[in-house]
Amino acid sequence: MPSPRRSVEGRPLGVSTSSSSSGGSxxxxxxxxxxxxxxxxxxxxxxxxxxxxxxxxxxxxxxxxxxxxxxxxxxxxxxxxxxxxxxxxxxNPSFLGIALRSLLAIDLWLSKKLGVCAGESSSWGSVRPLMKLLEISGHGIPWLVGTLYCLCRSDSWAGREVLMNLLFALLLDLLLVALIKGLVRRRRPAHNQMDMFVTLSVDKYSFPSGHATRAALMSRFILNHLVLAIPLRVLVVLWAFVLGLSRVMLGRHNVTDVAFGFFLGYMQYSIVDYCWLSPHNAPVLFLLWSQQ
Ligand SMILES: CC(C)=CCC/C(C)=C/COP(=O)(O)O
Incomplete structure (x- = not known):
């Protein structure tokens, strides 16, 4: 009696056919x-x-x-x-594997849908210049230059201490983001135009968003070390949130890059707070700076 299970070429399935010339892609x-x-x-x-x-x-x-x-x-x-x-x-993928793949698929789909300012011809292309202005507000260079400038101008020990820690926070952020980007190497979304203001070589990768980490880190730092009126505090939080959203709208990032960026920035502040530099635990640093 002939076997009911046969390959398309009529060979019994127990025989490998892939190396035969008729296999085909x-x-x-x-x-x-x-x-x-x-x-x-x-x-x-x-x-x-x-x-x-x-x-x-x-x-x-x-x-x-x-x-x-x-x-x-x-x-x-x-x-x-x-x-x-x-x-x-x-x-035989595990439940975790399936869940991760599903999350990634939703992430890509949502990010593409939200990328409404990815180009001038996109549906919200007219607000792209505004989004790019926001991008500069969260860029590392203005924050680093601003902090160094204030540090040079500061004439109080208390002010110097806060600014020294802000500098440490910014450098830690650059280091950690570069490290993770280099390890994960997730490509930026295909619809992104690489027209960003000064980038590092790892910035061709998108996970995590450096702007999102900085937004979370800076807003937590400001809220904890500056005495601000409530409306201004709300504005700081709003700035961080809109900056993160703008990364996806510009097509620079997927949603998960920004979400993880917020988480990382939040944790970075906890590290900075834990290792807070002061004239007591880092006297050399403060003495060196005062002799500048
Ligand atoms: C050159 C310096 C000092 C910082 C680079 C800042 C930058 C371009 C980060 C990339 O941010 P995204 O990951 O959000 O695109």
Whole structure:
């Protein structure tokens, strides 16, 4: 009696076909790999040799790392070795994996929808100059230059202490953001125009948003060390929030870059507060500065 489970080419599914010249790329409609992937999924039920099934899994479209189709390799080349265990686990993704992928998909979709100022021709393109002005208000250079200027002009020890810590906070922020951007290497959204005012090399990456970290850090710093009337305090919080939102509207960032940026900036303030520099715990720093 003939077997009911057969590949498109009429071969029994227990036989690997991917190295044959008639395999074809799944992208081009050659069904070999796709059918083998299906056979892999059901191999446990049908008792197909697991070693054979693993080899086919490594050749399946889901697992293939290279975008180069197998069919192009030709019949004379040996099939690639099976991928390591962690790659094969894609076939059985964990709940966390599914949740993360779903979150990323929502993130990309929402960020694209909110990127209404990404270009002059975008639906809110006319407010782009205003968004770029906001961008400069959260840029590292004006904050660094402003802090150094005030530090030079300050004639009180209390003022110097606060400004010294503000400088420390800004430098810590630049360092941590550069470090995480360099480690994560998440690309900026495709709809972003890279026309930003002075950037560092890591600023081609988007996670986390440096403007969002600075907005959260600076607003917490200001609220804790400046005596301000309530309307001004509200304005500071509003500035931080709108600055974060403007990053997504300009198309510079995805929503998760900004959300994590806010979180990181908030935590950075806690670090600065914990390590607060004063003439008692860092006398050398203050003596050096007073001799300038
Ligand atoms: C050159 C200096 C001192 C700082 C760079 C500031 C900057 C361009 C950060 C990038 O921010 P996003 O990550 O929000 O785009």
């Amino acid at each position: 799944p992208a081009h409609g050659g069904g070999g790999s796709r059918f083998e992937f299906q056979s892999l999924l059901s191999s446990r039920a049908t008792g197909v040799d697991p070693a054979c099934a693993r080899l086919r899994a490594s050749e399946s479209p889901v697992h293939r790392r290279s975008s180069f189709p197998l069919a192009v390799a030709g019949p004379s080349q040996a099939p690639p070795p099976p991928l390591p265990e962690e790659d094969r686990m894609d076939l």
